[in-house]
Amino acid sequence: MSDVKGSAALRATLVFNLGTLGALAADRFATRVEALGLKPKHAGLLAALDAESAASQQELASRLGVAPSLIVALADQLQALGAVERLRDPDDRRRQVLTLTAEGRRLLARCAEAAEAADAELASGLTAAQLAALTDGLRALGEQ
Amino acid sequence: MSDVKGSAALRATLVFNLGTLGALAADRFATRVEALGLKPKHAGLLAALDAESAASQQELASRLGVAPSLIVALADQLQALGAVERLRDPDDRRRQVLTLTAEGRRLLARCAEAAEAADAELASGLTAAQLAALTDGLRALGEQ
DNA sequence: TATTGTTATACTCTATAACTATA
DNA sequence: TATAGTTATAGAGTATAACAATA
Numbered sequence: 001m002s003d004v005k006g007s008a009a010l011r012a013t014l015v016f017n018l019g020t021l022g023a024l025a026a027d028r029f030a031t032r033v034e035a036l037g038l039k040p041k042h043a044g045l046l047a048a049l050d051a052e053s054a055a056s057q058q059e060l061a062s063r064l065g066v067a068p069s070l071i072v073a074l075a076d077q078l079q080a081l082g083a084v085e086r087l088r089d090p091d092d093r094r095r096q097v098l099t100l101t102a103e104g105r106r107l108l109a110r111c112a113e114a115a116e117a118a119d120a121e122l123a124s125g126l127t128a129a130q131l132a133a134l135t136d137g138l139r140a141l142g143e144q
Numbered sequence: 145m146s147d148v149k150g151s152a153a154l155r156a157t158l159v160f161n162l163g164t165l166g167a168l169a170a171d172r173f174a175t176r177v178e179a180l181g182l183k184p185k186h187a188g189l190l191a192a193l194d195a196e197s198a199a200s201q202q203e204l205a206s207r208l209g210v211a212p213s214l215i216v217a218l219a220d221q222l223q224a225l226g227a228v229e230r231l232r233d234p235d236d237r238r239r240q241v242l243t244l245t246a247e248g249r250r251l252l253a254r255c256a257e258a259a260e261a262a263d264a265e266l267a268s269g270l271t272a273a274q275l276a277a278l279t280d281g282l283r284a285l286g287e288q
Numbered sequence: 289t290a291t292t293g294t295t296a297t298a299c300t301c302t303a304t305a306a307c308t309a310t311a
Numbered sequence: 312t313a314t315a316g317t318t319a320t321a322g323a324g325t326a327t328a329a330c331a332a333t334a
Contacts, residue, residue, distance in 0.1 A: 119157050
């Protein structure tokens with residue numbers, strides 16, 4: 001109970017720790033998926049497509065919380081890698097419907113392996129109980 | 145136990161969740177400290193100075209894991225706000241020793257309040273037990 | 289006229305490299 | 312010659328705004 005909130009108070013917060021550790025985690029993951037020719041956002045798009053099977057670019061933009069123009073660039077790159085297909089929606093020819101290809105599913109699996117390897121490295125000093133508590137807490141937070 | 149790792153496998157990892165939630169947390173925090181004229185990195189620098197009282201810019205750069213040129217810019221801005229003082233080290237006049245001012249401590253306290261407010265918003269749907277488990281887990285991870 | 293996707297452009301963040309002054 | 316700090320420059324990442332096609 002200090003008079004004035006100092007660095008200890010800031011360091012005790014969730015946002016501060018999530019922010020700093022999140023940046024560290026993102027960096028470790030980015031290093032590993034780089035070998036696949038991907039950035040973390042590509043992995044996020046692949047995961048979103050796998051979860052929903054197919055989606056228009058606008059839907060994906062709002063689901064991932066990024067600008068539609070970024071989806072264009074990510075999809076261009078994933079298409080060049082053979083990971084996604086773009087099909088005009090016949091019912092509304094303005095819409096481009098993105099779907100994962102077999103290669104896209106293979107890439108997604110490699111991303112998951114990269115993430116698991118990064119996890120092993122990042123959490124090597126944690127007990128199984130600590131890791132489980134952390135995973136549970138993050139899942140609960142993400143489900144809001 | 146699926147044949148191929150899909151989006152579920154990726155979403156189950158620590159790095160994926162830390163990365164996505166970390167970006168969200170950083171964003172919420174950034175929005176709140178913006179009213180103070182600060183970015184999250186300024187708050188990080190203030191916290192580092194509060195924890196160590198005084199430090200050279202090179203030391204701060206390696207402690208925060210950023211380039212020395214970024215410390216220059218952050219310190220310039222904090223100095224303009226009256227939050228830090230720059231003093232030449234008389235024993236080695238190449239070194240600029242940064243110290244927090246009373247205004248700097250006040251700003252840091254405001255950052256801590258901003259982080260606590262962001263926490264309340266972010267974790268509103270969590271039980272006290274979930275929040276405690278999460279905080280503990282993050283602390284353990286950060287201490288490695 | 290409104291919406292989807294695309295392209296063009298600009299902005300933010302941060303690092304690298306060149307430079308100055310001290311050692 | 313080497314180091315601390317500074318300045319100049321460049322690159323990555325992403326958003327905003329203008330545009331084209333379709334509704």
